[in-house]
Amino acid sequence: MRIRTPAALQVLRTVVIADDESSMRLLVHATIESDDYCVVEAADGAEAWAMVQKHRPALVLLDVQMPGRSGLEVLRLIKADPTFAATRVILLTAKAQETDIESGLIAGADFYLTKPFSPLDLLTRVEEALQL
Amino acid sequence: MALEHDGRERRGRPARQAWSLRNYMSLFMVVLLGVAGLAAFAVRSLAEMDARHSAGEDVSFASQRAAQQLQAGFDQIAAVSGPLASDPSMAIVFADPSKCHFGYAPIGAFATGHIDLVRFDGSVVCSSPKSPDTTSPTYEGQAWLVTPQPVVVAPIKDPVTGNQVVVVSYPVPGHGALAWFLDLAPIGPKLASEFGSGVHQLEFLVTSGDGRTVVSRSIDPARWIGRNVSGFVSGSAPASQPDLNGTQRIYGRSTFDPVGWRVYVGADEAAALSVADQLSNRSLAIIVVGVGLMLLVTSIVYRRIAEPVRRLSLVMRGSTAGDAVKAVGTTGATEVTNLARDFDRLMATVKHELADRLTREQKALVSERNYRLLFESHPQAMWLYDVHTLRFLKVNDAAIDRYGYSREEFLAMTIKDIRPPQDLPKFLELIATPQPQLDKTGPWRHRLKDGSTVQVLITSHSTTFDEHEARLVLAEDLTESQQLELELQQSQARVEANAELSKAKDEMVSMVSHEMRTPLASIVGFAELLVTRKVTPDQRAEYLGVMLQEGRRLTALINDFLDLRRIEGGQLTMRFAPADIKALIKRGVALIADPEGVPIQLRVPSNMPLVRIDGDSIFRVVANLLSNARKYSPDGGEIVVGAAVVADMVEVYVQDQGLGIPADALSHVFRRFFRVDNPDRIGIKGTGLGLAICKNIVEAHGGTIGVESDGLGKGARFHFTLPLARETARTGDVLVVEDDSGFAHLLQAELTGLGLSSTWAADAETAERLMMRKIARAVVLDLLLPGLQGEAFLDRLRIEHGAGIPVVVVTQKDLDPAESLVLYKAGVTAILRKGPGMAETAARMIAKSLTAESQAAELATG
Numbered sequence: 001m002r003i004r005t006p007a008a009l010q011v012l013r014t015v016v017i018a019d020d021e022s023s024m025r026l027l028v029h030a031t032i033e034s035d036d037y038c039v040v041e042a043a044d045g046a047e048a049w050a051m052v053q054k055h056r057p058a059l060v061l062l063d064v065q066m067p068g069r070s071g072l073e074v075l076r077l078i079k080a081d082p083t084f085a086a087t088r089v090i091l092l093t094a095k096a097q098e099t100d101i102e103s104g105l106i107a108g109a110d111f112y113l114t115k116p117f118s119p120l121d122l123l124t125r126v127e128e129a130l131q132l
Numbered sequence: 133m134a135l136e137h138d139g140r141e142r143r144g145r146p147a148r149q150a151w152s153l154r155n156y157m158s159l160f161m162v163v164l165l166g167v168a169g170l171a172a173f174a175v176r177s178l179a180e181m182d183a184r185h186s187a188g189e190d191v192s193f194a195s196q197r198a199a200q201q202l203q204a205g206f207d208q209i210a211a212v213s214g215p216l217a218s219d220p221s222m223a224i225v226f227a228d229p230s231k232c233h234f235g236y237a238p239i240g241a242f243a244t245g246h247i248d249l250v251r252f253d254g255s256v257v258c259s260s261p262k263s264p265d266t267t268s269p270t271y272e273g274q275a276w277l278v279t280p281q282p283v284v285v286a287p288i289k290d291p292v293t294g295n296q297v298v299v300v301s302y303p304v305p306g307h308g309a310l311a312w313f314l315d316l317a318p319i320g321p322k323l324a325s326e327f328g329s330g331v332h333q334l335e336f337l338v339t340s341g342d343g344r345t346v347v348s349r350s351i352d353p354a355r356w357i358g359r360n361v362s363g364f365v366s367g368s369a370p371a372s373q374p375d376l377n378g379t380q381r382i383y384g385r386s387t388f389d390p391v392g393w394r395v396y397v398g399a400d401e402a403a404a405l406s407v408a409d410q411l412s413n414r415s416l417a418i419i420v421v422g423v424g425l426m427l428l429v430t431s432i433v434y435r436r437i438a439e440p441v442r443r444l445s446l447v448m449r450g451s452t453a454g455d456a457v458k459a460v461g462t463t464g465a466t467e468v469t470n471l472a473r474d475f476d477r478l479m480a481t482v483k484h485e486l487a488d489r490l491t492r493e494q495k496a497l498v499s500e501r502n503y504r505l506l507f508e509s510h511p512q513a514m515w516l517y518d519v520h521t522l523r524f525l526k527v528n529d530a531a532i533d534r535y536g537y538s539r540e541e542f543l544a545m546t547i548k549d550i551r552p553p554q555d556l557p558k559f560l561e562l563i564a565t566p567q568p569q570l571d572k573t574g575p576w577r578h579r580l581k582d583g584s585t586v587q588v589l590i591t592s593h594s595t596t597f598d599e600h601e602a603r604l605v606l607a608e609d610l611t612e613s614q615q616l617e618l619e620l621q622q623s624q625a626r627v628e629a630n631a632e633l634s635k636a637k638d639e640m641v642s643m644v645s646h647e648m649r650t651p652l653a654s655i656v657g658f659a660e661l662l663v664t665r666k667v668t669p670d671q672r673a674e675y676l677g678v679m680l681q682e683g684r685r686l687t688a689l690i691n692d693f694l695d696l697r698r699i700e701g702g703q704l705t706m707r708f709a710p711a712d713i714k715a716l717i718k719r720g721v722a723l724i725a726d727p728e729g730v731p732i733q734l735r736v737p738s739n740m741p742l743v744r745i746d747g748d749s750i751f752r753v754v755a756n757l758l759s760n761a762r763k764y765s766p767d768g769g770e771i772v773v774g775a776a777v778v779a780d781m782v783e784v785y786v787q788d789q790g791l792g793i794p795a796d797a798l799s800h801v802f803r804r805f806f807r808v809d810n811p812d813r814i815g816i817k818g819t820g821l822g823l824a825i826c827k828n829i830v831e832a833h834g835g836t837i838g839v840e841s842d843g844l845g846k847g848a849r850f851h852f853t854l855p856l857a858r859e860t861a862r863t864g865d866v867l868v869v870e871d872d873s874g875f876a877h878l879l880q881a882e883l884t885g886l887g888l889s890s891t892w893a894a895d896a897e898t899a900e901r902l903m904m905r906k907i908a909r910a911v912v913l914d915l916l917l918p919g920l921q922g923e924a925f926l927d928r929l930r931i932e933h934g935a936g937i938p939v940v941v942v943t944q945k946d947l948d949p950a951e952s953l954v955l956y957k958a959g960v961t962a963i964l965r966k967g968p969g970m971a972e973t974a975a976r977m978i979a980k981s982l983t984a985e986s987q988a989a990e991l992a993t994g
Contacts, residue, residue, distance in 0.1 A: 023682055030675070114649075
């Protein structure tokens with residue numbers, strides 16, 4: 001887990017990135033890296049849920065396939081808790097099947113990106129999600 | 133006594149006769165009567181003894197008392213008379229009789245008598261009863277008159293009274309005597325009256341000191357006093373003897389004799405014994421009553437038990453019809469009645485069961501007949517065969533009609549005989565595997581007696597027939613429509629199989645595409661970032677590093693995947709050759725070992741037999757397992773790789789002390805893309821195909837692969853088995869030492885074309901082991917070998933086997949002249965550079981050198 005904390009923490013919005021692949025975390029982190037966000041990383045589902053509870057982020061970027069708790073499970077936990085009503089979730093997945101996308105959206109994800117994705121697309125989605 | 137002897141029940145045992153209850157009871161009664169008789173006799177004897185004893189005691193006592201009384205009487209007389217006689221006043225009395233006043237009072241037993249003063253001349257001075265005639269010499273001449281001492285004389289007839297008396301005389305000096313005349317007759321009765329005659333009817337008898345003269349007797353004294361009885365003698369101990377009248381008496385005698393008399397007392401023996409009789413009679417009466425009661429009880433017991441039991445047994449034996457309870461009646465004891473009731477109940481149950489069984493057996497009989505009919509007259513061919521011998525046990529008529537064999541011919545054959553020979557292997561394979569209880573197979577071809585074949589469907593099921601494990605077979609002729617249906621089924625099965633295959637392929641594709649997306653996402657994503665953003669040099673380096681790493685990962689994934697497909701599809705050609713597993717494992721260790729980490733322990737005995745493997749593939753397995761062991765030991769635990777002969781295989785194992793595998797994942801680790809789902813291994817990357825490839829390779833060798841782990845954090849032990857190279861394998865004419873299996877294969881083909889046999893060794897270590905076993909006539913040697921190099925092998929070959937073996941070197945190595953020179957010096961026939969056509973050239977050179985060698989040998993021998 002890496003936390004990059006800019007100076008003015010209070011005004012920043014926290015984003016949690018959860019992916020078991022370090023290269024993917026690095027890519028996502030590098031893509032959305034800016035002075036506007038405080039980025040927190042998690043390497044599996046359980047850690048992701050712990051980070052979400054601890055940092056109460058504005059946005060969670062969830063990989064669907066992770067050891068421990070899957071991204072979909074973490075998503076359901078977030079959506080089941082009314083105090084996270086304002087928390088936005090973007091799912092990242094290597095699964096290309098439409099059924100997976102549907103189940104992700106039904107579970108309450110705001111956006112859904114299929115690997116490989118364009119970092120620029122990701123950035124757009126992040127900004128859109130945070131403006132919702 | 134009627135003894136019942138049941139020989140059937142006691143068969144084979146020493147005869148021990150069983151008695152009926154009646155006999156036991158008779159015996160009991162006899163014993164009872166015997167005991168009663170003995171008791172009566174004993175009582176009687178005891179009573180008699182007792183009576184005698186009691187009579188004896190009585191007489192002893194009575195005689196003693198009687199003697200004492202007599203003595204006391206005499207003593208009293210003496211006490212009075214002595215002083216009186218010697219008194220001086222006596223002279224006055226003698227002088228004047230009128231002064232005499234005597235009176236007689238009874239003294240003890242002496243009831244009557246009188247006292248007289250008598251002068252020497254026998255005349256009486258004075259007398260107690262009356263005043264006598266003092267002048268007549270009444271007692272003249274009596275001896276007791278002139279005695280100087282007091283005397284007692286008896287018996288004497290008193291001249292005055294005429295009674296038999298005892299005279300007790302005391303001399304009165306100078307005058308005469310003082311005489312007591314005591315009547316004898318009353319003494320006996322007086323004594324007797326004192327004791328009473330009692331039950332013993334005592335007789336008192338006093339005799340003179342010699343026992344000859346009766347002094348007095350209690351019975352009939354008048355008759356007996358003074359009578360001479362010639363020697364009535366009896367000791368002091370009581371004894372039985374006849375009395376004076378001849379009556380039997382038990383006599384006792386006093387221990388002393390008063391004034392010299394004997395005192396006897398006799399008890400009537402008959403009277404004494406009659407008491408004993410009475411006593412014993414009473415006892416006898418009690419015994420008789422007792423015996424009577426016992427007999428009564430016995431007869432009741434007999435009536436209540438023995439008789440009902442007898443009746444019950446009659447009913448049980450069936451000689452009397454009817455209910456046991458009724459037969460026993462109300463007179464039986466409770467136990468017997470209960471027994472009878474139980475018996476009735478048992479009989480009722482037995483009857484019921486019997487009836488049931490009869491019904492069942494009848495039903496079974498009927499059903500068996502039905503089934504036999506079903507078998508015999510079934511329109512389709514049926515038979516039973518023994519599953520062990522495969523012989524026909526029974527055939528039905530339809531089978532005989534259809535197949536043309538007679539029943540005898542059938543029973544002499546096995547079921548193999550009705551199959552066409554070409555179908556036999558398939559058939560034997562089918563029956564070699566355990567057949568299900570009910571099986572439907574076919575179509576099969578069966579041969580008829582006329583040589584033609586028919587297509588049949590077989591329905592069979594396991595059964596038991598005449599103690600044979602058998603199968604009942606129904607052979608149905610395949611009709612045209614059935615044939616069509618069958619073909620349809622088969623084509624459907626093919627379609628299904630194809631569908632399954634394509635489904636599996638789809639899954640595979642989906643899985644692979646998924647696995648590829650992650651590295652691709654990194655590569656594409658970072659590439660886009662590099663293209664669209666301004667990045668610092670550090671970031672650029674980092675991004676490019678990730679892209680390279682992910683790109684390599686993608687390549688490995690694709691390679692592994694393709695390899696797996698090739699191995700699974702059988703497209704990867706395995707070239708099996710004998711190999712030294714130790715050398716192979718050593719190379720694996722050298723490849724994987726981390727020079728800075730914990731060294732990998734090698735535990736392979738040097739005398740391991742050669743294994744028959746595709747060296748490249750097995751090397752890959754070993755390397756993969758070793759690399760996994762390193763990867764999953766992030767903290768650098770010890771890794772051990774070893775090999776051992778287990779049964780007829782060689783087992784290779786790789787053991788680590790790393791992260792381990794949870795029990796529920798053990799069976800899945802060889803599945804494609806399976807990853808143990810645990811956070812402790814998040815950073816560890818792999819294609820997810822390595823173990824699946826290993827499994828395929830090992831199984832292609834006829835071996836098995838497995839894994840054990842005690843759980844997370846406890847390490848894991850992977851192991852696989854490999855077949856041994858047959859020891860009898862021929863080394864052949866030529867040994868090909870070549871690590872490139874393709875080129876080795878080509879060379880072997882060329883050598884075969886020239887009529888030369890060959891063996892391939894993929895490394896120099898294996899080649900050495902093969903040469904040790906059997907020496908090849910020539911060697912084709914590659915120099916660039918894994919492990920031991922070609923030059924070193926050549927040196928050792930020359931040392932071990934001399935210079936006679938032709939060696940052709942075929943190598944890709946660029947040799948400088950000095951190196952070539954060294955090789956030629958070592959006796960290399962030729963050095964060829966690997967390339968197209970070189971296999972053929974090398975083969976021909978080997979053939980040529982061998983021909984020259986054999987010619988030289990012929991010359992030498994010729």
